[in-house]
Amino acid sequence: MGDEGSQRRDALANRQAVIDAAAEVLREDPEATMVEIAEQAGLGRSTIYRHFASRDELFAALVTDVAARSIERTGEIVARGVGLEQTLRAIAELSIEIGLRYPFLHALHREALPVVRPLIREGETPFVAYMAAAQERGELRSDQPVRWIASVQNAVTIAMVGDVLSRRFERAEAARILGDSLVAMAVAR
Amino acid sequence: MAEDTLRADAERNRRLIIDAATRILGREPEASVQEVVDESGVGRTTFYRHFPNRDELLEAVTEEVMDRARRRAAEATIVAGDPETSIRNLSRALLDVGFEWGPLIASREGASEAFEAAKVSDESPTLIFLDEGRERGELRTDFPRDWMRSLVQAVALTAIEQVAAGDVTRADAYRYAADTLISALLPAR
Numbered sequence: 580m581g582d583e584g585s586q587r588r589d590a591l592a593n594r595q596a597v598i599d600a601a602a603e604v605l606r607e608d609p610e611a612t613m614v615e616i617a618e619q620a621g622l623g624r625s626t627i628y629r630h631f632a633s634r635d636e637l638f639a640a641l642v643t644d645v646a647a648r649s650i651e652r653t654g655e656i657v658a659r660g661v662g663l664e665q666t667l668r669a670i671a672e673l674s675i676e677i678g679l680r681y682p683f684l685h686a687l688h689r690e691a692l693p694v695v696r697p698l699i700r701e702g703e704t705p706f707v708a709y710m711a712a713a714q715e716r717g718e719l720r721s722d723q724p725v726r727w728i729a730s731v732q733n734a735v736t737i738a739m740v741g742d743v744l745s746r747r748f749e750r751a752e753a754a755r756i757l758g759d760s761l762v763a764m765a766v767a768r
Numbered sequence: 769m770a771e772d773t774l775r776a777d778a779e780r781n782r783r784l785i786i787d788a789a790t791r792i793l794g795r796e797p798e799a800s801v802q803e804v805v806d807e808s809g810v811g812r813t814t815f816y817r818h819f820p821n822r823d824e825l826l827e828a829v830t831e832e833v834m835d836r837a838r839r840r841a842a843e844a845t846i847v848a849g850d851p852e853t854s855i856r857n858l859s860r861a862l863l864d865v866g867f868e869w870g871p872l873i874a875s876r877e878g879a880s881e882a883f884e885a886a887k888v889s890d891e892s893p894t895l896i897f898l899d900e901g902r903e904r905g906e907l908r909t910d911f912p913r914d915w916m917r918s919l920v921q922a923v924a925l926t927a928i929e930q931v932a933a934g935d936v937t938r939a940d941a942y943r944y945a946a947d948t949l950i951s952a953l954l955p956a957r
Contacts, residue, residue, distance in 0.1 A: 686878065700935065720951075726935060727944050731926045738922040739915075747914060756915055763952050 594630045597622060598644050601637055602681065609683035613637065638687060645681050646691045649674070650698070654705030663718040666709070667765060668758035671736065675754050678740030685744055688737050699729050710765075720767045732761055782818050784808050789829045790836075794868065797875040801825065830876050834886040837865040841893035851906040851954060856946040858897055859924060863942060866928035887921065894920050901953075908955045916953060923948050 600620035604611050611619065613634050617627040631637040656669045678685060698704045702711060707729050713719035719728065739757040742748050748756065788808035792799045801822055805815045819825040844861040846854040866873070876883045886892070898916050901907035907916070927945040930936040936944065 689877070696933065722947060723944050724936075727926075727930065730930060730935075731923055731944075731948055734922040734926040735919060738918045742915065742918055748912070756911055759911070759956070760915075760919060760952055763956065764948050766951075768951075 593626070594640075595644075597627055597630050598637075598640055601627075602641060605641075605683045606680070638684070641681070642684055642687050642691045643694055645677065645684060646694050649677055650704050650706070652677075657705050657709035663713050663765060664762050667732075667761040668754075670706070671739075671757040671761055672754045674736045675740060675743055675750060675757065678743060679750065682744050685737075685740060688740075695733070696730075699726060699733070702726075717767055719765055728765060731764060735760055735764070778818075781810050781814055784810050785815060785818055785825075786828055786832050789825055790832050793826065793829050794833060794872045797826075797872045826876070827880060827882060829872065830880045831882040833865075833869045833872060834882050837862075837869070837886070838889075838891070838893060840865055844893065846897055846900075848900075848904065849906070851901055852950050854897065854901070855949050855953065856942075858894065859920070859927075859946045859949055860942050862894070862920070862924040863927050863938075863945060866924060867931065867938065870928050870932060892917070898953075905955070907953050910956065919952050920949060923952070 597620075600622060601616050604616045604619045608615070608619075613627060613631075614624060616622075616637075617624045620627075627637075631640060652673055653670055656673065657666055659666070659669075699707055702708060702725070707725060710719055710725045710729055714721055714725055719725075736757065739748075739753055739760075743750060743753045785804070785808045789804045792804050792807055804825070805812055808815065819828065840861045841858065844854075844857040846858065873883065889895075895913070895917055898907060898913050898920075902909050902913060911919075923945050927936070927941040931938055931941045
């Protein structure tokens with residue numbers, strides 16, 4: 580029993596290690612093949628293929644991993660319990676930071692939708708829960724459902740990450756503009 | 769004289785094919801080319817002379833849809849002095865385009881030059897509306913105008929996706945999208 584448990588923990592730790600290593604390689608070389616990722620990450624070919632049957636599978640895992648991480652870090656921000664405006668601006672900064680760290684994933688953001696949308700729909704992310712509470716308090720606009728507001732905040736954020744990655748805006752300017760946009764679309768009047 | 773007739777015939781056939789293709793593929797991007805051939809009333813040989821493969825047909829349909837979208841948006845009533853009504857009308861036109869041709873447009877993301885060009889075109893009615901509104905002081909000028917266009921596209925896209933996913937009715941989508949854009953585009957209080 581104990582042995583099985585620790586074996587599973589090892590396998591999961593290795594899977595995460597492979598994901599992290601792959602992200603490092605892809606940041607430098609977004610075109611890297613599975614073999615190149617394995618080599619440059621110092622992993623055996625069999626190791627990488629034991630966890631991911633294909634490059635597509637690896638990318639899908641990366642998208643899910645980054646989505647989960649974003650949700651977690653957003654949770655940390657909303658837990659600070661500061662006002663809506665400050666919270667949204669901090670989330671704007673975080674989103675751009677994450678977007679810049681995983682540029683090779685931005686083209687796949689649509690792939691994350693099936694993962695993210697049900698969470699938004701069921702109110703199961705810290706961000707949506709926070710927005711619902713902000714609406715109750717009268718801080719968040721009450722003329723739209725939380726689900727709509729959260730979805731549009733998400734879409735606008737992704738659009739800004741895209742604009743930053745295609746160098747239409749500098750990071751600092753982008754964070755300010757995104758923050759202003761999110762706040763404008765959210766505050767109660 | 770004979771040449772003119774030939775050219776007129778070729779133009780007429782092309783138009784028949786594109787109209788049929790836009791009707792069918794616009795609604796159902798996975799439909800077969802054979803269905804389009806049948807619907808167009810044009811002979812098989814003639815058809816393939818105009819569009820030798822599916823890719824070229826899809827790209828021609830995309831161009832056609834982008835054209836129609838531009839015309840619809842241009843027909844939206846912009847009322848000088850009343851930015852809220854103008855935004856309602858423009859966003860309704862954009863959403864209607866999405867409701868009609870959403871599946872096709874979504875399938876062409878990243879695969880179509882015509883689509884990418886339309887997103888950044890200097891002649892888009894949205895851009896013209898933003899420029900004129902900013903000049904009249906009716907729209908905010910503290911955002912780059914290209915960002916304001918990205919905002920419009922992101923909000924419209926969210927509305928279309930939410931309706932397609934059954935999360936929001938069309939009637940509500942028109943209202944939420946317009947209200948969101950009004951709060952985002954008008955000068956900050």
